[in-house]
Amino acid sequence: MNIHLSDGLLQNMWGDPHSANLPVLAVERRAKYLLLECVLGSVILHLGMSGNLRVVDKDEPLKKHDHIEFIFANGKALRLNDPRRFGCCLWQAPGECHSLLSKLGPEPLTDEFTAKRVYEQSRNKKVPVKQFIMDNAVVVGVGNIYANESLFKAGIHPKREAGKVSLARYQQLVPIIKETLAAAITQGGTTLKDFAQSDGKPGYFAQQLLVYGRKGEPCIGCKKLLTEIRLGQRSTVFCSQCQK
DNA sequence: CTTGTCACCTGAGCGC
DNA sequence: TGCGCTCAGGTGACAA
Numbered sequence: 345m346n347i348h349l350s351d352g353l354l355q356n357m358w359g360d361p362h363s364a365n366l367p368v369l370a371v372e373r374r375a376k377y378l379l380l381e382c383v384l385g386s387v388i389l390h391l392g393m394s395g396n397l398r399v400v401d402k403d404e405p406l407k408k409h410d411h412i413e414f415i416f417a418n419g420k421a422l423r424l425n426d427p428r429r430f431g432c433c434l435w436q437a438p439g440e441c442h443s444l445l446s447k448l449g450p451e452p453l454t455d456e457f458t459a460k461r462v463y464e465q466s467r468n469k470k471v472p473v474k475q476f477i478m479d480n481a482v483v484v485g486v487g488n489i490y491a492n493e494s495l496f497k498a499g500i501h502p503k504r505e506a507g508k509v510s511l512a513r514y515q516q517l518v519p520i521i522k523e524t525l526a527a528a529i530t531q532g533g534t535t536l537k538d539f540a541q542s543d544g545k546p547g548y549f550a551q552q553l554l555v556y557g558r559k560g561e562p563c564i565g566c567k568k569l570l571t572e573i574r575l576g577q578r579s580t581v582f583c584s585q586c587q588k
Numbered sequence: 589c590t591t592g593t594c595a596c597c598t599g600a601g602c603g604c
Numbered sequence: 605t606g607c608g609c610t611c612a613g614g615t616g617a618c619a620a
Contacts, residue, residue: 376614393613394598409598428597430614444616471591480615487614577593579612 375448375484380414385437387414388444392430398423452485452525459514466506466514475576476506477521486521488578489556490528494521496555501587502580503573527552555581 372379378397380387391397402413402421412433414422424431436442450456462483466476476482478491486494495502498517500509509517531552554564556579559572563583572581 390614392597392615426597427599428613430597432615469590475591478614488612578614 374445375451375480377445379436385435385440388432388434388436388442389424390430390432391424392426392428392432394428395424395426395431398425447481449479449481449483452483453522457483457518457522459511459518462518463509463511463514466509469506471506472503472575473500473506473509474502474580477517478576478578483521485525489553490521490524492556492579492581493554494524496582496587497524499587501584502575502582504588555583557581 366382366384368380368382370381372381376390378389378391380389389397399420399422402415402419404421406413406423407425409427409429410423410425411429411431412424416422424433434442434444436445450461462477465482466473469476471479474491474495477486477494478488492502494517497520498513500513500517555570558570559579559581560569562568563570563586566583566585568583568585570581571584572579574580
């Protein structure tokens with residue numbers, strides 16, 4: 345694997361990236377980070393919110409917003425395209441745990457992520473429960489959309505203090521988060537209207553969003569119009585009647 | 589330590 | 605038609 349930079353996102357990791365020759369041993373994932381494990385260390389990739397990876401022939405012309413490419417011996421190239429540039433590409437030496445990864449909470453779809461754990465971690469926390477479950481130190485992978493959806497399904501008001509949510513309610517919420525994420529993955533994720541890619545298939549989870557993006561529309565449960573507030577600078581939509 | 593706020597970045601969508 | 609404004613998102617940095 346050779347690496348080519350189309351702009352200044354990454355400094356030369358091995359002096360001249362064109363001369364680097366680095367077999368990829370494994371591809372792993374932690375939270376929303378993708379790890380390309382190589383002999384000399386790992387490439388850490390994050391797609392931000394608008395990034396995508398694609399495999400093309402290495403001679404194919406670069407597209408707008410192609411920021412970095414990994415060129416393989418078989419003539420193919422893996423390219424990171426990211427219009428909004430919230431993604432990143434980092435390097436981690438062998439045996440090292442990058443500071444971005446070292447403080448992450450459990451993976452949501454594993455047995456590590458339990459109601460008991462979340463409950464205990466939330467005691468005395470005054471932060472709204474929505475922001476709490478979006479905190480990567482609590483659990484990874486719960487972004488704004490899935491936080492909104494999960495809280496609605498669990499009937500929990502997004503602004504409720506995390507420390508005042510009972511164990512019983514976390515026992516409802518945690519499985520719902522798992523189900524919501526699992527369903528979204530099955531359907532290829534959520535492609536929002538402004539992220540439809542001409543060269544990539546959209547995700548279909550957006551078709552079954554219950555609250556996100558539905559401000560002012562009737563709650564599917566009680567028909568009351570959904571409310572939108574902002575929590576942590578993020579759009580928060582909920583039903584003031586069904587979520588307490 | 590906790591909690592709140594801002595920045596990063598671009599393109600879509602809107603009003604004028 | 606085209607300009608300028610606002611907004612969206614994940615996450616780190618920093619202020620209070």
